Amino acid sequence: MSETVEIRLTVNGEAVTRRVAARQNLVDFLREDLGLTGTRAGCEHGVCGACTLRVDGAIVRGCLLFAAQLDGARVETIEGLSDSGEIAVLQAAFHERNALQCGFCTAGMLITAAELLARGGVPSRAEIRDFLSGNYCRCTGYHAIVDAVEAAARTRAGNGPP
C-alpha cells in the first residue's frame, strides 16, 4: 500500500525524478506531485476521456496508467502542448467557435483532436464525431467541437472554409 518506486521521466520536455507510491495513477502524479493541474479526472475509470494526455507520442488515459509504469517515458500535458504552440491552431479554432463551455473536458478534447489532425487531410464530420466518441462533454452538445476541429483541419491543410 505504501510501497514506493523511483521514476525518471520527461514531462513537457523537463527531466523529472520522483519517488511515487506504486498505486498512484498518472493523473494524480501530475496534479499532486508536479502541480500540473491541467490534466483532469472526470471518472477515474477510463470512460470520459477528460484525462487524455500523451505518453511517448501516443494519446492515453492518464487515469488508467500508474506513474510507476512511466520510468523513462516522455509525457506531454495540455500545459506543455500549449507552451510549445503545437496545438495553437486547434486552440484558436475552439476559441473562435466557442467549442468549450465549462472547459473541464477541453484539454482531453484538444489532445484527442490533435491526434486526428496529425493524420493529415480534412476529416469528414462523421469521422470527427467518431474519433471524439471517447471524450465526454456535458456542456456543448459536440456540434461546436466538430465545427472547430473541422475548421482547424482546413486551416492546417491550407484552405479556409469551403
Add this chain to the structure above:
Amino acid sequence: MSERPLSFLDRPNSYIGRSVPRPNARRLLQGRGTYVDDIRLPRLLHAVFLRSPYAHARIAGIDTAAASRLPGVVRVVTAADLAGLYTPWVGTLSHLKGLKSAPQHPLAQGRACWQGEPVAAVVAESRAQAEDAAAQIAVEWQELAPLASAEAALASGAPAIHAALGDNLAFARAVDTGAVDDAFARADAVVAETFTFARHTGVCLEPRSILAEFDRSERRLTLHCSSQVPHMMKEIAARHFALAETDVRVICRDVGGSYGIKIHVYPDEMATIALALLLGRPVKFVADRLESFVSDIHAREHRVAARMAVSKSGEILAIDIDDLTGIGPYSTYPRTSAIEGNQVVNLTGSWYRCANYRARLRVAFQTKPPMSQYRAVGHPIACAVTEGLVDLAARAIAMDPAELRRRNLIADDAYPCTSPAGLIFEKLSHQRALARMLELMDYAGLRREQAALRARGIHRGIGLASFVEITNPGPAFYGVGGAPISAQDGCTLRLEPGGAVTCAISITEQGQGTETMVAQIVASVLGVALERVRVVTGDTERTPYGGGTWASRGAGIGGEAALQAAKALRANILDLAGAMLQAAPADLDIAQGWIVDAVSGARRIGLDEVGRAGYFRGDTLPPGIQPELVATRHHQPRDYPFAFTNGVQASWLELDIETGFVRLLKHWVVEDCGRVVSPLLVDEQIRGGVVQGLGGALFEECLYDGEGQLLNGTLADYLVPMAGEMPDIEVAHVMTPLAGTELGAKGAGEAGTAGAPAAVMNAINDALAPFGATVAEQPFTPARILRALGRT
C-alpha cells in the same frame, strides 16, 4: 424590434448581437483554469465519506477504531461527533402549501434512507489515506424494508419513511379549470397515453467539490465551491453554522459544469464545512464519479397518465393529466423537490388555446437519492406529455401534426394572456416560430423524402415539439416561500485610472459565457472596447449581492443590471468630463474609449485622461466637483412573475426496425429568447441543452432494482450522449424583446432541454406509425422500441 426606440445598445460599434470569443476561455483552453480540486492550501486535509450500501437500513453501531489508527488519518466522525456544530435543515417552502419534509443532517442519524447517504467521514492528509480508512469503518446494519417506487410508497398501508410525517405524500396539487368533463364528452376523438420518465442525473464532468477553510481566530469561514449560487451558499452556511453573515465568504472560480446540480445543499458538503470548523484546518471534499451517481440529486422520475380531447376540425378541447413523481426520502433544501411536479402542472398544455384543463400531482417520498431541480425543471415532462398528446390527436383525426399545432397554438396577437393554470404570458411568438421552423427544416420536402424512403423499407420519422420556457424568475419563485434565494442581481462598475473598466456582478459563470455577455453589454453602453472590460464573478466579498446563475436568469436579470450600471457610470463620467472640458454633459458622448462631441463625434479627451483627473489630479478640477467613477445598479423582475420564452424543436431520425436503434439525423430549434446579446453564446446554450434533453430521451437512466439498489452507477454503465451519436443542430431565432427592461433579454439556458425529448419521441412514433406502434417510456432504448414493435 422596430417599435423600440434606438437605445445605447444599437449604437455604432455596439457589441450587442455580435458573436465574440470568450476572453475567459483562453485559460481553459490551456489547462490553466482553477477548479476547486486545483486549489492548494497549506495544511489541507481531505474528506472521504462512507455511504450507506442499503436503500433503507438502521445503523445499530459504527466502529471507527481501526480506521482512526491508519496512517495519515486525522479524524473519523459519525453523526454524534458533529452534533451541536450545525442546525438541521428542512426542504419546505411556505408558498408550496402542504409540502412537508423531515429534518436533514450532514451524516445519517441512526438510519440511512437511500443507497449513497453519507454515514461517516474520514479526514486524512491525503485522499488515498482517507479512502483506505473509510474502507476500515465497520457498520452494523439492520436492513429495513425499502420503498423504492413512488407507487409502493403511496400504496395504502405503506409505512411512512418518516413516521413523524404520517405518510409518504410530500406534496399534492390539483387544478381544474373550465369544463373538462363536458369537453371530453362532446369530443370527436379522445386520445390517452401514460408517459413515463426515468430517473437520470446531471453527470457534471467536474464532480461536486468544496473546500472549507475556517480561521478560528476571527471565526471566518471561506468556502471554495463548485457552485452556481455563491450568495445562497453564504447565507446557508451562516444560518446553519451560526456564523455572522459577514464572516462567511464563498468563492467560486471555474466551475466544471452544473446544470442545476450545483444549486442544492448536500449533506456531504455541509459535513465538510462542519469538519473544517471542528478541526480548524482547511478540508476538501471532491466527489468521485461513483459516489456522484448516488449522491448528486437525481432528476425526473415521473409517470403521467394523460388524455386529450379534440374535435374533428382539429380543435384541442381539453387536457387532463395525472402526475406521480418520486423524490427520494427528503425534499431537497432549500429549493425543495416539489417545484418540478408543480411546473409540470403549471406548464402542460399552456402554449395552446385550450381553457379546459385538469391536473393532479402527487409527490412521493421513497428510498432513493433525493430528486430535485435539474436543467429545464419540469419542462421536458410537460412538453413531452403535451406534444405527445398532440401527435396522438393528429393521428386520431387524420390531420397533419404541424397543421394541428398551427390551429391551436396561441395567436401571436393574443397577448398578454393567462394560461388555465395561471401563468401570465407577456408576449410570445408561437405561430411565427412554427412557420419559421417549417421553412427552416423544409417540412414539406422532408415529408416527401420520408414517404419515398418508406416505400423502400427505410423508416424515418419527423417529430415536432412546441414549448414555453420559464426564465427570469421573480421573488415569487423562491423568496416568497422563505428561501434565502435572491431574485435580484447587482452590478458594480469602476472606471480605472487608465480608462479600463472593472465590472463586478453577482450572476455567475459556469461556461455559459456570462462574463462575456456582461462585458458586451457594458462595453456597448459605455463606449469602450470589449477588451477594456474585466468582469469579476463568483465571490461574495467582491461582487454585489445576487441570485447567481440558474433558471435561465443570467442575461435577463444580470444583463439588465449591467446595462443600468453602465448607464449610471456613463453619466458620472460625462459629468466629470463636462467639468474638465467646460461643456454640458449632454453635448458629450463616449465612443471607443474617448470622450467625443455628441453631434460631430470629434474626439475631445481619452477616458484615461478622465480617470487620471478623477483619481490623481483632483487639484485640476473646478471647485465643488467630486468625481464618482463607480456606479452600482440592481435589477429584479417585478412586472411579471416570470419572463416566458417560446420555441419549437424538430427531430429527423431513422429507425432500424430490426434492432430498435435510433439514428439521429438532424435536429432543429427555433426559439425566441427576446434580445440576443451574443448569438454565439445563445446558440451554444441551446445546442448543449438539446443534447442533455436527447440524453434523457434516448440513453440516460438510473436503473434501480426493487431493493432500491442502483444497478448502473458507473460511467461505463450509465450511458450519456457522446459525439458519435449526436446530430448537427441548427438553431434559428425569432426575437420578441421582453417588455419592462431596456435590454429586452429573456433566458435561453433550458429551452434546448425542455423540448428535445418530446421532438425525438414524436419522431420515433412517426417512424413507428406504419406498424401501429408507439413508445412513451423514456429513455427510448432499443429494447423498448423492439417491445413496442412486438419483436421481443
